[in-house]
Amino acid sequence: MQALVFHGPGKKAWEEVPRPTILETTDAIVRVDAVTICGTDLHILKGDVPEVTDGRILGHEAVGTIEEVGSGVKNVTVGDRVLVSCITACGACRFCREGRFGQCLGGGGWILGHTIDGTQAEYVRVPFADTSTYLVPSHTSDEEILMLADILPTSYEVGVLNGVVRPGDVVAIVGAGPIGLAAILTAKLFSPSHIVAIDLVDARLQAAKNFGADVVVNSTHENPIDVVRQLTGGLGADVSIEAVGTPATFELAADLARPGGHIANIGVHGAPATLHLERFWILDLTITMGLVDTYSTPTLLRLVSSGQLDAAPFITHRFTLDQFEEAYDVFSRAAETNALKVVLSRTA
Numbered sequence: 001m002q003a004l005v006f007h008g009p010g011k012k013a014w015e016e017v018p019r020p021t022i023l024e025t026t027d028a029i030v031r032v033d034a035v036t037i038c039g040t041d042l043h044i045l046k047g048d049v050p051e052v053t054d055g056r057i058l059g060h061e062a063v064g065t066i067e068e069v070g071s072g073v074k075n076v077t078v079g080d081r082v083l084v085s086c087i088t089a090c091g092a093c094r095f096c097r098e099g100r101f102g103q104c105l106g107g108g109g110w111i112l113g114h115t116i117d118g119t120q121a122e123y124v125r126v127p128f129a130d131t132s133t134y135l136v137p138s139h140t141s142d143e144e145i146l147m148l149a150d151i152l153p154t155s156y157e158v159g160v161l162n163g164v165v166r167p168g169d170v171v172a173i174v175g176a177g178p179i180g181l182a183a184i185l186t187a188k189l190f191s192p193s194h195i196v197a198i199d200l201v202d203a204r205l206q207a208a209k210n211f212g213a214d215v216v217v218n219s220t221h222e223n224p225i226d227v228v229r230q231l232t233g234g235l236g237a238d239v240s241i242e243a244v245g246t247p248a249t250f251e252l253a254a255d256l257a258r259p260g261g262h263i264a265n266i267g268v269h270g271a272p273a274t275l276h277l278e279r280f281w282i283l284d285l286t287i288t289m290g291l292v293d294t295y296s297t298p299t300l301l302r303l304v305s306s307g308q309l310d311a312a313p314f315i316t317h318r319f320t321l322d323q324f325e326e327a328y329d330v331f332s333r334a335a336e337t338n339a340l341k342v343v344l345s346r347t348a
Contacts, residue, residue: 001121142345144310175242176216238262318345
C-alpha cells in the first residue's frame with residue numbers, strides 16, 4: 001500500500017509500505033476513505049515531537065471502512081463505516097475508566113501517527129477498535145464526520161469545557177485557525193455574551209466571523225488587550241483560550257484574562273513560554289491545558305448528525321490520497337492559501 005512516511009524533521013514521502021496486519025485480538029484494519037492533516041503533523045515535521053521516529057506513518061484522523069477485525073472485537077464488524085479517533089483507548093485502565101482516554105495506561109492515548117503508524121495511508125491498524133472507533137451515522141458525509149476525529153473534541157474539551165465557558169461570558173480566543181474556529185463553534189453552545197477572535201491574518205478573522213465570533217481583532221493593527229477590556233469594563237475576558245502554541249500567543253492569552261478568570265491552553269507548544277507569576281499570583285487565575293480525551297465524541301456526533309453543529313465549513317481544500325505532498329504544501333502555507341482543513345479522499 002501507499003502511505004505518507006516521516007523521515008526526520010522536514011522530510012516526508014508518499015511511498016510504498018507493507019499493508020498493516022492484525023497484531024492483537026482487539027485490532028481492526030480500516031480502509032482509509034477520508035483523512036486530513038493536523039497542525040500537530042506540522043509540529044512533528046518541525047521536529048517539535050521527538051518521539052516520532054524515522055519511518056513512522058503520520059496521521060491520527062480518518063473515516064474509513066472496517067476490512068478485518070481481531071477475534072476479540074465485539075462492537076464493529078467488517079463493512080462498518082467508522083470514525084477513527086485521534087485518541088486510542090484500552091477502555092480498562094484507571095484513566096480510561098475515568099474517561100481520561102488521552103492518558104491511557106493500557107497501550108492507548110495519542111499513539112496513531114505518534115508511537116505507531118497512523119492514518120495517512122491507504123489502510124491503518126487501529127488498536128482497541130471497540131473503544132477507539134465510532135460508527136458513522138448513515139446520513140452523514142465522510143468529510144463532516146472527519147472533523148470529529150480531532151479538532152472539534154479538542155477545542156470543545158480542552159478549550160470550552162476545561163475553560164468552563166458559561167452563559168454571558170466574554171470569551172477571548174487567540175488564534176483563528178481550525179482549532180480556534182472549532183472553539184468558537186463549540187463555545188456558542190453555552191451562549192457567551194461575546195466571542196472575541198484574535199489573529200494576524202484577515203482571511204482567518206473573516207472565517208472567525210463566519211463561525212460566530214462577535215468581535216475580531218487583527219493584533220498587527222490593534223491591541224487585543226485594549227479591545228477586550230473595553231468590552232468588559234476594564235476587567236478582561238472571563239475565559240481566554242490559546243489556540244496556536246507559541247510563547248507569544250500563550251502570554252497574550254494570559255494577559256487577556258480577568259481576575260478570577262480562566263486561561264485554557266489548547267495549542268501544542270514546541271518552546272517554553274513565560275508565566276508571569278509575579279503578576280498573576282494575586283489574580284486567582286485558573287490555567288488548564290492538556291491532551292484531548294475524546295470523551296465528548298458521542299455528544300458531538302449527535303450534534304453534527306442532528307444539524308446542530310455544522311462541521312462542513314471547516315473544509316476548504318480537497319485532494320486525493322496520492323496528492324499528499326500538494327496537500328501538505330497548501331496546509332502549511334495557510335496564511336497564503338486560506339486553508340482551514342484539507343481532506344484527502346480515496347478515489348475508488
